[in-house]
Amino acid sequence: MSNTCTCEATEILIFPCSGGSNVGQIANQAGVDLTRAGVGKLYCLAGIGGHLDSFIESAKAARRIVAIDGCQACCAKKTLEHAGFNVTDHVVATDLGIKKNHDFNLLPEDINMVCSDIRRQLGR
Numbered sequence: 053m054s055n056t057c058t059c060e061a062t063e064i065l066i067f068p069c070s071g072g073s074n075v076g077q078i079a080n081q082a083g084v085d086l087t088r089a090g091v092g093k094l095y096c097l098a099g100i101g102g103h104l105d106s107f108i109e110s111a112k113a114a115r116r117i118v119a120i121d122g123c124q125a126c127c128a129k130k131t132l133e134h135a136g137f138n139v140t141d142h143v144v145a146t147d148l149g150i151k152k153n154h155d156f157n158l159l160p161e162d163i164n165m166v167c168s169d170i171r172r173q174l175g176r
Contacts, residue, residue: 064092064174065111067100067128068120075122075145075152075163082120082166089167091176092118101131108135116140118170123152141173146157 068083069076077148088092097105111117118141119129129139143166150162 057148059159063115064118064162064171065095065116066092066118066120067095067097067132069122069128070097071122071125072154073122073152074155074158075150077122077156078145078150078158078162078166079120079122079128081158081163082170085163085167086118086170090173091167091171092116097128097131100135100137103135111137116174118174119143120170122146122165141170143169143173 062146066083066086068079070080071077083094095111096107098110112147117132117139119126119132119139120122121128121142121144123146124144126142127155132139145162145166148165148169150165
């Protein structure tokens, strides 16, 4: 098992929460959708939280660090800050009016709302 990151650095890295509620999964899906759309690149929050050197070094090359959190616990943002990163763009799904629950039938309009807020912050 290797702790070497096989990711390439990019200008905009996206670090979503992937918590155990609907809003955590909305945050994660928003990160996937933004990556598919070419807005930025989904990156490994667990590698940052685990303080794996190769992940930290790759992330240092980013111009923008985007944290997408599901709820006010702000696990993604706090993990990044704990590792020494300045979060340049941040959204919390519950701040957008999305109610936290454990229903994993995610609504596309909720995912789109999170994506739209990040796009607005990035000027895209």
